[in-house]
Amino acid sequence: MAGLRLGPLLRQIDWETGERATVWVETDAPCEVEVRCSPPAGAPARGAGDLAPGAGGTARTWQLAGHHYALVEVTGLRPDSVVGYEVLLDGERVWPLPDSRFPASTIRTPPARTGAGEEATGGFAVRVAFGSCRWAAPPAPGAGAHDPIGPDALDALAARIARDPDGERPDVLVLLGDQVYADETSAATRDWLATRRDLSQPPWDQVADYEEYTRLYDESWLDPEVRWLLSTVPSCMIFDDHDVIDDWNTSAAWQARMRAAPWWRERVLSGLMSYWVYQHLGNLSPAELAADELYAAVRAAGREGPDGAMGLLRDFAARADADPTFTRWSYRRDFGRVRLVMVDNRAARVLTEGSRSMLDKEELSWLRDQFHDAPETVDHLLVGASLPWLLPPFVHDVEGWNAALCAGERGQRWARLAEDLRQRADLEHWSAFPASFDALTELIAEAGSGPAAPATISVLSGDVHHAYVAEPDWSRWPRPPVSRVLQLTCSPVHNSIPASIRIGFRFGWSQPARLLGRLFARHARAGRAKLSWRRTGGPWFGNQLMTLTLRGRHARLRLDQARGTGPGAARLVTTEQRDLTPG
Known part of the structure; x- marks a missing residue:
C-alpha cells in the first residue's frame, strides 16, 4: 500500500472563479491520488452554497529518481466557501494523519467577482x-x-x-x-x-x-x-x-570558478530539478500547467519507467543553467x-x-x-x-x-x-x-x-x-x-x-x-x-x-x-x- 511521504501542500486557488485549486503530494510508491472535499465539521460554507457533487480531484503519480509525485487539480469548489479535504491513495485515506492534533485542512475560496471586475462583497x-x-x-x-x-x-x-x-x-x-x-x-x-x-x-x-x-x-x-x-x-x-x-x-568570475569544480554540475542541476518539482510546479495555475510541455513530458515518461523522466529534467536544468533566457x-x-x-x-x-x-x-x-x-x-x-x-x-x-x-x-x-x-x-x-x-x-x-x-x-x-x-x-x-x-x-x-x-x-x-x-x-x-x-x-x-x-x-x-x-x-x-x- 502506498504511503504519503510529503505534503499535502495547498498551492493555488483560482481567484478568478473560486472553483479550482491545486494540491501537491509526494508518495512512497506509484498510486492514484485523490483529494476529496467535504464541508468541515462544525464549519458550514461561508456563503455561496454547498460543494458541487463530487468536488475534488484525482491524479496518477509520476516517478523521478525513485520518488513519486502528483499535483492534483481540485474542481467543483464554490466561491466564498470553506471546505475540508482529505487525501486518499488508491482509495485509502492518508490525510489527515491519524490522531492529528490539528484541525481539518481546509480550502478557503474568495468571493465571486462581478462582470465589472468588482467583488460581489463590495471589497473583501x-x-x-x-x-x-x-x-x-x-x-x-x-x-x-x-x-x-x-x-x-x-x-x-x-x-x-x-x-x-x-x-x-x-x-x-x-x-x-x-x-x-x-x-x-x-x-x-x-x-x-x-x-x-x-x-x-x-x-x-x-x-x-x-x-x-x-x-x-x-x-x-x-x-x-x-x-x-x-x-x-x-x-x-x-x-x-x-x-x-x-x-x-554573483559574477562571471564566481561562475567560472564554480564550474571548474568537479562536483558543481551535479549540485546545480539537482538544485534546479528539485526546485522545479518541489516549488516551481505549484506556483503555476491549472491553465499554465496544462500548457507546460515539459510537465506533460515528465509525467508521461515518469509513468513509463523509473528513469524516463530524469533525462528530460536534467536536460532542461542544464539548458536553464547555461542560458538565463x-x-x-x-x-x-x-x-x-x-x-x-x-x-x-x-x-x-x-x-x-x-x-x-x-x-x-x-x-x-x-x-x-x-x-x-x-x-x-x-x-x-x-x-x-x-x-x-x-x-x-x-x-x-x-x-x-x-x-x-x-x-x-x-x-x-x-x-x-x-x-x-x-x-x-x-x-x-x-x-x-x-x-x-x-x-x-x-x-x-x-x-x-x-x-x-x-x-x-x-x-x-x-x-x-x-x-x-x-x-x-x-x-x-x-x-x-x-x-x-x-x-x-x-x-x-x-x-x-x-x-x-x-x-x-x-x-x-x-x-x-x-x-x-x-x-x-x-x-x-x-x-x-x-x-x-x-x-x-x-x-x-x-x-x-x-x-x-x-x-x-x-x-x-x-x-x-x-x-x-x-x-x-x-x-x-x-x-x-x-x-x-x-x-
Whole structure:
C-alpha cells in the first residue's frame, strides 16, 4: 500500500472563479491520488452554497529518481466557501494523519467577482503574509527543547491559526527564498549524508545530488506545524542563493570558478530539478500547467519507467543553467484586485562583465508587461524579489562602487581587488547591478503613474536577516508616481542574526554612513542618483513575518515576531502595525 511521504501542500486557488485549486503530494510508491472535499465539521460554507457533487480531484503519480509525485487539480469548489479535504491513495485515506492534533485542512475560496471586475462583497480583504530564510533544522540531539536560533515564525503562525481555525489567516503565504539550505546542513542531515559518502571529499557536508535535496525538503516540510500550515494556506515560492549555494551567480568570475569544480554540475542541476518539482510546479495555475510541455513530458515518461523522466529534467536544468533566457522562473498571480509579480533575481542574471544585468532583456520586457496588463483592475501591485531593491544607502553605494571597479573604472588592479571583495562580502544585490536597479526603478515609477495607477506598489523582499520599511523620495524624479511606493523587507523566518548584521545594517542607514557612501560613489565616478530613499520603519531583528492586509484601495502592514520556548510554545507577537494607504 502506498504511503504519503510529503505534503499535502495547498498551492493555488483560482481567484478568478473560486472553483479550482491545486494540491501537491509526494508518495512512497506509484498510486492514484485523490483529494476529496467535504464541508468541515462544525464549519458550514461561508456563503455561496454547498460543494458541487463530487468536488475534488484525482491524479496518477509520476516517478523521478525513485520518488513519486502528483499535483492534483481540485474542481467543483464554490466561491466564498470553506471546505475540508482529505487525501486518499488508491482509495485509502492518508490525510489527515491519524490522531492529528490539528484541525481539518481546509480550502478557503474568495468571493465571486462581478462582470465589472468588482467583488460581489463590495471589497473583501486580501491578506498576504511573507518572509524568507527558513533554516528548518530542529535542535541538535541532546539540546532538549532549546532552539539556538529561536522559535520558528511558521510554527508560530500555524499555532495561531490552529487555535482559531475560523479566525483571520493569510490568503497566501509568499516565501521569498532560502526554503532549503543546500550549503548549511543540520547535524541530523550530516549524519545521514555520512551513510552515503565520504564527507571529507567535496562537496563535504553540503548536499551533492537530487536524492540529498529530497532529504532537505523532508526535513523542512515534515515539521508537524509547517506541514499542516502548508496544507491549509496557499503558498507562492521563489528560490534564492542558499536553495543552491551561497552567493549563487554573483559574477562571471564566481561562475567560472564554480564550474571548474568537479562536483558543481551535479549540485546545480539537482538544485534546479528539485526546485522545479518541489516549488516551481505549484506556483503555476491549472491553465499554465496544462500548457507546460515539459510537465506533460515528465509525467508521461515518469509513468513509463523509473528513469524516463530524469533525462528530460536534467536536460532542461542544464539548458536553464547555461542560458538565463532559456526558461522563465518568474510568474504572476492575481488575488482579486491585488497583483503579485514574482521576479527571479538569481537564475535570470546576465553575468558577462560590461553587460551585467539582474534580468535579461526578455525578462525585463516580460516584467513590464505584467505591470501594465489591465492596470485598471489592480488596486495594489506587489513585486516579489528575494533581494531588496532598496538597501541601506551606504550598502547601496558600496555595491555600486564595487560594480564600477569590477568593470574596470579604476583599472585592472582595482578590478581584481574589487572582484575578490564582491565574492567575500556578498555584494550582489540590485544595487550591484546599477543598470538593472535603474531599470526596475523606472518600471515601478511608470507603473505608479497615470489615472489607473495602483494605490500602492510594494517590493517584498528578504535575504538580509532583518526587517525594515523604506520609502523612496521622488522629488528629483521627472514624473513622480502617484502610487505610494514601499520597500518591505522581512527575514528571517527561522535563522540566526549575527551581531555584525545588526551593527552593519543599523550603521548603513545613519547620516555618517550616507556621507561615507558618497565618497565611494565619487571614487567610482558615479553621478548623482535621481532617486534617494529613507528608512521609515525598523530595523527589526528576530524570526518574523510581515502581513499586508489589502482592502479596496487601503493597505495595512503588520510585523509579527516569534516568541516562546519549548515544544509547541512558539507564538506570534505583533511588533509593528501601520497604515500604508496613500495620502
